[in-house]
């Protein structure tokens with residue numbers, strides 16, 4: 001039998017391999033271990049967020065393909081929590097175990113230009129863009145798309161890294177230098193109403209489930225707050241679900257994928273980005289839903305039926321970035337005084353500005369109340385007293 005097809009289902013007691021070792025792998029590992037699976041993690045680092053809760057932490061470079069094959073041969077299936085794994089790594093793993101989602105999905109989603117080209121060719125709504133291979137391309141594209149526009153590196157970008165908003169023609173050369181004078185994408189700047197996303201899962205048999213549309217607020221290009229559910233019209237909800245369903249089908253995803261959108265002022269949706277794995281905007285599902293995005297990833301990878309995606313209460317998630325450590329250790333006890341707020345910390349050893357160290361999730365009677373509560377808890381964590389009572 002080829003390693004590509006699952007000997008479904010892979011049952012508890014089996015070992016699942018995770019490429020990558022950050023917080024997404026950690027929460028996947030917690031979900032998998034709760035269901036009696038073993039988890040092996042592979043990355044170049046040691047004492048990682050995933051490694052701290054996994055059964056086995058393998059530390060080796062992603063381009064050590066023999067080490068990757070050895071890793072994959074000791075597990076029943078391989079998934080990933082980090083899409084910037086080289087394509088050769090996923091291919092080497094696939095020689096020894098099923099890789100879910102496949103390396104093909106990873107290959108598309110790890111490169112903005114491939115991703116946008118795939119979406120446009122599939123007839124899906126995507127932010128207008130042009131491929132930029134030279135400064136002359138940038139000048140021409142600036143004229144075609146108009147300014148402001150956003151120049152982004154073609155590959156390996158996340159959380160706004162490697163992007164420059166060009167507001168005037170005089171900034172073109174600065175922007176070109178900023179992206180390293182290498183292959184890039186120029187996108188129209190979208191004066192959106194809000195940013196929303198949808199996390200969905202698909203099985204090998206093509207079953208599709210989703211966690212609804214959530215609203216995301218960013219700060220310095222990094223996700224800051226998620227509100228679930230988003231307050232959107234039924235037509236936006238329907239469109240977002242249909243687009244997500246098409247994306248997962250057309251990519252033949254087996255696993256979890258997040259579609260991030262710009263919700264335009266006329267109610268239309270444009271896809272900003274795909275993440276072929278659980279996503280920061282789906283972290284609330286760990287506390288608020290019958291089945292979390294991490295458990296759905298496990299179920300998809302193992303060929304088990306999906307659990308219910310029902311959300312038990314409105315929720316809001318606030319990220320905790322390394323910046324919070326600038327004034328000393330956050331006030332954990334104060335944040336714990338909010339009975340409807342859950343604290344998640346990722347076990348990262350060093351707090352750096354902009355680094356995602358953990359998050360808070362508040363559950364409340366309404367999304368608005370959940371938002372207020374999670375923001376109040378984060379202020380308490382930062383040592384800012386306030387009069388909010390939970």
Ligand code: AMP
Nearest residue numbers: 150158159160187188189190218221273
């Ligand atoms: P990205 O890393 O491409 O997802 O971008 C991070 C954030 O930058 C997005 O979530 C938006 O808040 C902002 N952004 C990126 N591209 C655009 C765009 N074309 N128009 C307006 N805002 C953008």
